[in-house]
Amino acid sequence: MKRYLPLLIILVVALITAGAATLLYRSKMGAPPAPTTSAPASASASASVSGSASPTSIPPQPDDELAHVRGPANAPVTIEIYGDFQCPACGIATKNLDEVAKDYDGKIRMIFHEFPLAMHAHAVEAAMAAEAAGVQGQFWPMHDMLYQYQSIWSKSTNPARFFVTYAQSLGMNPDQFESDQHSDVLKGRIMTQGDAGVKRGVKNTPTIFINGVQFRGEFSKEVFKSAIDAALAAKGKS
Amino acid sequence: MAVIALCGLADATFLTAMHLTGDDSVCGPSSGCSTVLSSAYATMHGIPTAAFGLFAYFVVFSAAICAAFGYRRAPALLALTVAAMFLVTLWFLYLQAFVIHAFCPFCLLSAALTFVLAGITVATFPPR
Numbered sequence: 292m293k294r295y296l297p298l299l300i301i302l303v304v305a306l307i308t309a310g311a312a313t314l315l316y317r318s319k320m321g322a323p324p325a326p327t328t329s330a331p332a333s334a335s336a337s338a339s340v341s342g343s344a345s346p347t348s349i350p351p352q353p354d355d356e357l358a359h360v361r362g363p364a365n366a367p368v369t370i371e372i373y374g375d376f377q378c379p380a381c382g383i384a385t386k387n388l389d390e391v392a393k394d395y396d397g398k399i400r401m402i403f404h405e406f407p408l409a410m411h412a413h414a415v416e417a418a419m420a421a422e423a424a425g426v427q428g429q430f431w432p433m434h435d436m437l438y439q440y441q442s443i444w445s446k447s448t449n450p451a452r453f454f455v456t457y458a459q460s461l462g463m464n465p466d467q468f469e470s471d472q473h474s475d476v477l478k479g480r481i482m483t484q485g486d487a488g489v490k491r492g493v494k495n496t497p498t499i500f501i502n503g504v505q506f507r508g509e510f511s512k513e514v515f516k517s518a519i520d521a522a523l524a525a526k527g528k529s
Numbered sequence: 530m531a532v533i534a535l536c537g538l539a540d541a542t543f544l545t546a547m548h549l550t551g552d553d554s555v556c557g558p559s560s561g562c563s564t565v566l567s568s569a570y571a572t573m574h575g576i577p578t579a580a581f582g583l584f585a586y587f588v589v590f591s592a593a594i595c596a597a598f599g600y601r602r603a604p605a606l607l608a609l610t611v612a613a614m615f616l617v618t619l620w621f622l623y624l625q626a627f628v629i630h631a632f633c634p635f636c637l638l639s640a641a642l643t644f645v646l647a648g649i650t651v652a653t654f655p656p657r
Contacts (some may be wrong), residue, residue, distance in 0.1 A: 316546050
């Protein structure tokens, strides 16, 4: 018996581990498993977004026009964010950046690049919702709403129903929004932005560039403020 | 060592499940956690890096149990596995500090457990 006891212990631990892993997995996912790579989801976007392409009257855009911009074009500081709407750190960084930006009225231009990660089950769907809102000129309000309510829709097995209510609350045409959410053209725009990010060396989210220089540091208001002040000072010298 | 390996096994299982479900909300406001778990280094050939840790801790646990029951080759397997884990942990700490520029608390816990395992291995070397 003693001879087999270690094997028995190992077997029991293996079974407990497998059981715990399965329970954890099931408790977090009521739905199909998430893709397993952490690379941007652009390559797998077509597999991750449900529904077939329907419309569309949306014209393809060249790469440099795909990113979403807010703030004056001649602002001395340009902040670019490669973001994923389901990434908690992106939500925190965006919230803090937006609050800091209020103190720099007219001095900051924000640019958002889609970079949904495949490890987040609903990231591509959320990016599609933001892009679909953009078709109706509401990208930024939807962007803000997706981050504001991230903790709610990201836990849902069907976040699309939340996105439609957000669109309605922003006064969008819900039929067009739902239709655009499955647009191949919009999907292509997200893929293009993700691929462009990869080429630029983006590996995770949020990746932030301030005046073209990659920001490295905590996503706190104090650190962002220091970085913006430094960028403004550098701009003043040049 | 088996107890420490069990702690590591639990940590790695949790990280693997988090990765597979895409749920890094447990990271909370810790930006580093989410950044590390969403980085390009969080997977290897499509397999979550944490899953390799899970496997390694399971091997350490199994070897430690077998060694305790007098299996002659178990201590050598234990020492080799811990040595490999130690080197890989150093590499991951380097990645977090100098490449990703963020630290994940769950990964640091795993690193600490590996260091403890390495310390015990060195202190009890050569195995009797």
